Amino acid sequence: MSRDTGGVMSERIVLGIESSCDETGVGLVRLSADGRVELLADAVASSVDEHARFGGVVPEIASRAHLAAMAPTMRRALDESGLSLSDVDAIAVTAGPGLAGALMVGVASAKAYATALNVPLFGVNHLGGHVAVDTLEHGPLPERCLALLVSGGHSQLLLVEGVGEKITEVGTTIDDAAGEAYDKVARILDLPYPGGPPIDQQAKLGDPKAIAFPRGLTGPRDAKYDFSFSGLKTAVARWVETEQRAGRDIPIPDVCASFQEAVADVLTAKAVRAARDHDIDTLVISGGVAANSRLSELARERCAAAGITLRVPRPRLCTDNGAMIAALGAHVLHSGAKPSPLDMPANPGLPVHTIVVQ
Amino acid sequence: MRWCPLTRWTSVTSADVRWIAVLVIALDTSTPAVTAGLVDLDEGSPRVLAERVTINPRAHGELLMPQLVDVMEEAGRGFADVDAIVAGIGPGPFTGLRVGLATAAALGQACDVPVHPVCSLDAIAAAAEVTGPLLVATDARRKETYWAVYDGATRVDGPHVACPADVPTSGCAVAAGELAEAVGLDAVEPRFPTPAGLVAAAALDADPEPLVPLYLRRPDAEEPGKRKSVLTR
Numbered sequence: 001m002s003r004d005t006g007g008v009m010s011e012r013i014v015l016g017i018e019s020s021c022d023e024t025g026v027g028l029v030r031l032s033a034d035g036r037v038e039l040l041a042d043a044v045a046s047s048v049d050e051h052a053r054f055g056g057v058v059p060e061i062a063s064r065a066h067l068a069a070m071a072p073t074m075r076r077a078l079d080e081s082g083l084s085l086s087d088v089d090a091i092a093v094t095a096g097p098g099l100a101g102a103l104m105v106g107v108a109s110a111k112a113y114a115t116a117l118n119v120p121l122f123g124v125n126h127l128g129g130h131v132a133v134d135t136l137e138h139g140p141l142p143e144r145c146l147a148l149l150v151s152g153g154h155s156q157l158l159l160v161e162g163v164g165e166k167i168t169e170v171g172t173t174i175d176d177a178a179g180e181a182y183d184k185v186a187r188i189l190d191l192p193y194p195g196g197p198p199i200d201q202q203a204k205l206g207d208p209k210a211i212a213f214p215r216g217l218t219g220p221r222d223a224k225y226d227f228s229f230s231g232l233k234t235a236v237a238r239w240v241e242t243e244q245r246a247g248r249d250i251p252i253p254d255v256c257a258s259f260q261e262a263v264a265d266v267l268t269a270k271a272v273r274a275a276r277d278h279d280i281d282t283l284v285i286s287g288g289v290a291a292n293s294r295l296s297e298l299a300r301e302r303c304a305a306a307g308i309t310l311r312v313p314r315p316r317l318c319t320d321n322g323a324m325i326a327a328l329g330a331h332v333l334h335s336g337a338k339p340s341p342l343d344m345p346a347n348p349g350l351p352v353h354t355i356v357v358q
Numbered sequence: 359m360r361w362c363p364l365t366r367w368t369s370v371t372s373a374d375v376r377w378i379a380v381l382v383i384a385l386d387t388s389t390p391a392v393t394a395g396l397v398d399l400d401e402g403s404p405r406v407l408a409e410r411v412t413i414n415p416r417a418h419g420e421l422l423m424p425q426l427v428d429v430m431e432e433a434g435r436g437f438a439d440v441d442a443i444v445a446g447i448g449p450g451p452f453t454g455l456r457v458g459l460a461t462a463a464a465l466g467q468a469c470d471v472p473v474h475p476v477c478s479l480d481a482i483a484a485a486a487e488v489t490g491p492l493l494v495a496t497d498a499r500r501k502e503t504y505w506a507v508y509d510g511a512t513r514v515d516g517p518h519v520a521c522p523a524d525v526p527t528s529g530c531a532v533a534a535g536e537l538a539e540a541v542g543l544d545a546v547e548p549r550f551p552t553p554a555g556l557v558a559a560a561a562l563d564a565d566p567e568p569l570v571p572l573y574l575r576r577p578d579a580e581e582p583g584k585r586k587s588v589l590t591r
């Protein structure tokens with residue numbers, strides 16, 4: 001443990017372990033006495049290629065890959081930082097939400113590391129990690145901010161009042177996650193999995209106004225901050241099939257651009273509206289879909305118009321990784337939270353307001 | 359780390375003296391038993407200093423580490439005293455099995471000690487006091503059994519996964535493991551891997567093999583077929 005000459009804890013090293021989906025991540029951060037958190041290492045192993053032919057993440061394949069990748073990924077993170085395990089002062093691990101079998105590999109590993117090293121263990125919330133990661137890039141967050149999390153697994157609007165202390169859900173998807181809709185539309189168009197990058201690429205060549213795809217849950221009586229992407233995906237399938245039956249070629253760039261516009265429009269409109277309604281001036285966008293070019297462009301425009309500061313971590317930090325869990329662990333540690341018990345279960349349905357499992 | 363000469367607990371010629379670890383953590387989560395123990399090899403033959411075994415097929419992840427902490431406390435030893443780890447690599451139901459292996463791998467890395475894999479059925483056979491042919495059968499779920507055949511402590515067939523009816527029992531008078539009766543043989547102890555059996559079955563004097571689970575089954579995963587039409591005619 002690093003202490004200054006007065007015996008007061010000056011800075012601490014926090015290690016983060018992530019295994020909720022198909023990325024095995026180990027990250028290391030340094031927590032300063034004033035609560036600032038600095039990225040030291042971020043090693044990720046992905047099993048995404050093994051899932052490609054199945055068109056989605058296969059839980060058992062992901063779990064096997066986590067077990068095989070955990071120790072080597074730990075090694076890489078330590079090498080990257082120039083630290084050894086004995087330098088670690090606390091360990092954070094994703095306790096949920098996520099795939100049960102996948103989470104269990106990370107949680108079991110973290111318990112063993114923490115016990116053998118005799119350091120506190122914090123089972124933390126994956127979603128909170130997506131928010132906390134931005135402090136590695138852009139420094140401390142204001143007292144209140146709004147976070148839009150968009151990925152293959154989540155589509156959420158979160159009200160953040162202290163990243164290690166209080167996070168509440170303002171809105172969520174009632175069916176598919178945004179990234180899931182990308183994967184399904186990619187399949188309709190015979191584009192590769194995962195669907196985000198190829199659709200984004202094709203969309204740049206197309207006309208976003210070519211096809212008027214529906215904007216889910218935007219009627220006057222609909223839930224103001226919730227999302228729905230299932231209807232959009234079906235609308236794309238219906239449009240494509242109708243054209244095919246009529247013997248016409250599918251204008252893939254136009255379909256991609258129009259679909260992407262519908263997604264970005266709803267996400268940014270609802271995020272900006274929620275920020276206004278809650279009197280909040282900072283929006284963080286994180287998760288794998290945050291890297292989408294149209295989403296970030298439209299978010300920039302609309303936030304500028306509404307006087308909202310937009311913060312988007314670099315793509316590498318937006319996707320699942322161990323650094324985000326280390327970052328959240330550091331904020332939790334700084335807030336003085338009690339460590340998690342050693343019999344802590346992995347919780348696939350961990351609610352977003354549970355930042356650390358007690 | 360402390361070491362003792364292998365000659366002190368098994369018979370080899372003096373020209374062949376090798377050195378082995380003396381304080382060994384043994385873990386297994388391949389069956390409904392969550393097994394943790396600490397074994398001392400210093401006194402000539404393996405001695406179990408402390409062990410915790412809980413039967414609970416749904417809580418490997420919750421129980422294993424607290425049990426191991428209890429074991430270390432009861433034995434009055436710390437993780438810094440440990441020389442090696444022995445881990446049952448199955449076969450066993452996957453999710454529970456991975457808890458023991460993830461734990462063992464992390465402990466090995468954190469304590470900087472080798473982790474020795476052991477086929478969990480070998481650990482059961484090693485703890486069974488049977489000199490003749492022995493069948494070991496454990497629950498593979500889905501109405502199947504994991505099985506292997508031993509002659510003394512040597513595995514002569516397996517491990518395999520099969521329906522209980524297809525397990526070849528001719529030649530074996532007795533069976534150990536949770537499904538010993540289910541294959542139609544007289545049952546002998548143990549039903550589950552024990553710390554003593556795990557350590558006895560481990561090749562502690564050799565460089566450890568890679569820590570790879572014995573899944574014996576491929577993941578359930580289907581490639582998507584042709585998309586269904588969304589248009590109603």
Ligand SMILES: [Zn+2]
Pocket residue numbers: 126130151153154287319320
């Ligand atoms: Zn995520």
